[in-house]
Amino acid sequence: MWSRRGHGWRIAALTTIGTAIVLPLVVFVLGPNMPPGKGTPVATSQVTDNTVLLVVMTPFTVFILVYLGYALTAFRAKPGEEGLDGAPLRGHFRSQVAWLASTTAAVLFLAIFGTTELLADNGAGGGAGPNPVTKPGGAPLPVQVIGQQWEFTYRYPTYGGVETATLVLPVGRKIAFHVTSLDAIHSFWAYELGVKADANPGVDNIAYVETKKISTFHVRCAELCGLWHGYMSDTGHVVSDADFASWIAARKRQFAPVMKYLPKYSSSYNPDPTFRAG
Amino acid sequence: MTEFAHPATDYGVVEEEPPALLERNLLIGSRLWASSLVFFFFAFLFAYFYLRSLNQHGLFQPKGVSPPQAWGAVVAVCLAASAVLLSWGAVDQRSERRGLWRLKGVGALALALVAVVAQVVAWSTLGFGPTDGGYASVYLGWTGLYTIFVVGSLYWLETCLALSFRYRDEPFGRAEVEPGDASGDDYREAPDIRNAVHLNTAELAALTFTWTTMAVIGVVTWVVLYLA
């Protein structure tokens, strides 16, 4: 039989080697492919975030898998040992402390790291409620996202409150999405932008993002909102300043006749409460 | 009184469990149930303060929505008095003054019934309806569920009283349980609890705890819904 001390060293060695092999793969191969891609600064830092999480997990995962694999080979009952018991070990203080210390360190690191990322990125693209703690400098372009059964519409308060059915954003601008709903809870998920914010009736849920390159992105509703929830998707566009200016001007012209029927722009709206639907 | 520690019990026979065991079951069970009760109403407490702090569209408690103060006070006072009376009665029972306990028990039952009736009257004389904002909703939901629980606890009180009345002449006597009746299985020859009437004291202790918890919740309800 191998000595128990030997088992420990072998597992440690295998874990180290395994980690040394896996870590570079995680950082250089998996990491850059993590969601949601590098469409915006917020999305990019989410990718970084995901990579860091993977890196922190790697040694623990490798250790547990190595240990499992090793234990199941080395500690299997050999033929003829059927009636026998293993060693009556009831714990090992030092390894328990080591485990506690390392997991605590990892957890605290993750919490602190997550918090700094969250604050540094002004909510990291997530809905931050009506009064976000951190706001980006400058004057972000406000765009209101209105969830309703079963589509999103978008209002541009700085352009006369015009309401459109497609989302078009100017490139290189900071955007403040003001997400609200007219009925059930929806969730505005602009995948490539790294934005997700729930749309609640009566709530102005704000999420910040900065557009970086001319592109299209997917919008889906990410909170179950009823019958056609599964069809509530949409494509958004990030376009050049000039294209944006002409697009919004065209929309203003197009919708001018109906503007007077729209409610005045506000942070939330009062729909008819007696409405009942499947 | 019963102990909560865990003395080695003699379970030497299959039949006739010593009543001490069920006594402990009941006492611990009542404490656990009381902690559940707290969480039932924690939900409403949370709802109250949450909606009040949000006050969506100023509709939490529009002008004119105010609870019937007089009836609310009647409910709270009756409940509190009922709980006090019951605890007092439990002391009597423990010191073998069972006639006195029955008197107080009936009193506690009557007071609680008055509280339930007062609550029903309060509902029917409300100046507001369920659609009148957050406060109105919380008021109706909270008092509604609470009343259901009060009625349920009253059932328990009634069973204790009924047992006590039925065996009033037998000082902790042996109840006439038919052999094999309560024990579950046909082939057993004795009841499953030795001296089942003896349990009255323990059951009363358990009930008192639950009922006091209910009364405390009732008073909190009153403070929050009527006074805050």
Add this chain to the structure above:
Amino acid sequence: MRRRRLVEFNLLTGVVLGIVGFYVGWWLGHLVKAPSLDYFDDTGQNDIALFVAYFTGVVGFLVGLGFANYPVQRMLGKPPSLREKETEGIGRYFGLCTDHKVVGIQYLIGIGAFIFIGGLNAMLIRFELLRPTHLAWNGNNYLTLVGLHGTMMMGMMTSGILGPFANYFVPLMIGARRMAFPRIEALTFWLLMAAGTILMTALAFGGFPTGWTGYAPLSVQANMGMDAYIAFFALVGLSMTLLGLNMLATVITMRAPGLAWGRLPIFVWGTVSTSVLMLLAAPVLISTLFMLALDRTAQTGFFNDQAGGSPYLYENLFWIFGHPEVYILALPGMGIVLELLPVFSRKPLWGYRLAVTGLLGITLLSFLVWQHHLFVSGINADLRPFYMLSTELISLPTGFIFVCALGTLWAGRIRLTVPMLFALAWVFNFLIGGLSGVFLSDVPSDVTTHGSFFSMAHFHYTIMGGLVFAFFGAVYYWLPKMTGFELDERLGKLHFWVMFLAFNSTFGPLLVIGFLGMPRRVVTYAGYLQGANEWVSVSAFVLGASMLVFVANLVWSQVFARVPAGANPWGSKSIEFQLPSPVPVHDFDRIPTFGPDPYPYGGIEEAGFDGTRPAVSPARPTP
């Protein structure tokens, strides 16, 4: 000498009275009239009538089962008793029975049936997702399937281990002959059966669109099927509260001499911690559903933004219950796995105290994390760092469980029996579940993963990969004890390997699909995800088929082969294996006295309970 009753109370009378009660209530409910309720008549959507009908139906069912007899006797002043009069033989299983062993088996079969239905729903969901566009179910039916599947699973699996195994084995493990409240024990089971039936009736009332979370205001608008969801979950909540109460009272008051807290088998600790969560969290659910029912019937405005309420209130309350709920689904699995590993490693549990601390730590922390389900909802956004921290802190006690599991393997003599395979698979699956949870707990990362298939895969790794694998471990380990007949080992291994591989090949890719941007609960998805979804669906069908292997094994070995298991097929040192299989009606002749060590492996003879087995005299009939 039993007095014979005119009508025996059993499942049949229960069902008959249940149906009668339902229609009586339906009729009564239609008598309620108020101007604000006119649309009930206009639309034919009379929620009040349905709620009343469910209520009277459940009452009728319970009366028919005989649950009313004892309470009525007590009202007349009859002295208390512990148990209901019971017949012998197979009839015991079809009615109100207060023998904890019978209740355990009732649970196993009753819950098993409903979970099977839940599994079939999953197959139908995965069938639809073979195509990115509409294939078989329209939007409403698809959502109803998702809702039925999730709600059924979440409702039934909460008692999936405590119901069958804790009811059966906790009294044995602590040296008691019964649970603290045997009638309540029986009640928890029959409540669940009533609940499951009610949930199925949602189909007759148009289904419900909200998934298992029932978020308002969607659940306030929804049609009458929603009432089935509410009634189901409220009954499940009641059953859970009572189950938790009963378990705790049992363990606190009925431990046999010598069995101090520090000597309890770890499965009992798993049960205790789960029970605490059930006792305290399920009431919050019931109250929340009560509010929801009022919103739907009396037109209150708890969750109506236009009427002084807030949908946020529902989200908060639901998750104050909901997060403890997910640990109600995790802790019993941990208990089982830590119970099985020592037996098949032939070693004491490594780090007993650490494991107990882990279980209790999880119990405590799980009340402090609920807003991690609401990171992007806009609720209390400034509290997100706190919830991020508290959530990540839970990985510490969870880590204790892991390190104890791993430590137990160390230098053991591991035997890869079927229960052991399931226990080891738990370690692997729960590891992946935990790692994916780290992404969800990190706010920036959660912005992508929240509400996506990633989170769906995450909780299937913890619940299906964790709890359900532990459940099967327990079945293979304990069923021979419960029935007296062995389960076939070869079929068991086949079941295990197909299930393990198919499970990972179903939910592993789903993690990636979620990362790629597919939301959950959607009936259509982006075309480029079709290949991956087809793979997942096919794997899911194989996973479903593995359940058939299990059923085949069950039927074959218990009905046809019937190989007697003997008292101790695994060489376990746990007390229940010192009793005959199946365990006699009265469990022990003599209440055992326990020694200091619940896991006396490794040749320490003086440990364990006194002697080798508590006396059980053969003179008594064992039906």
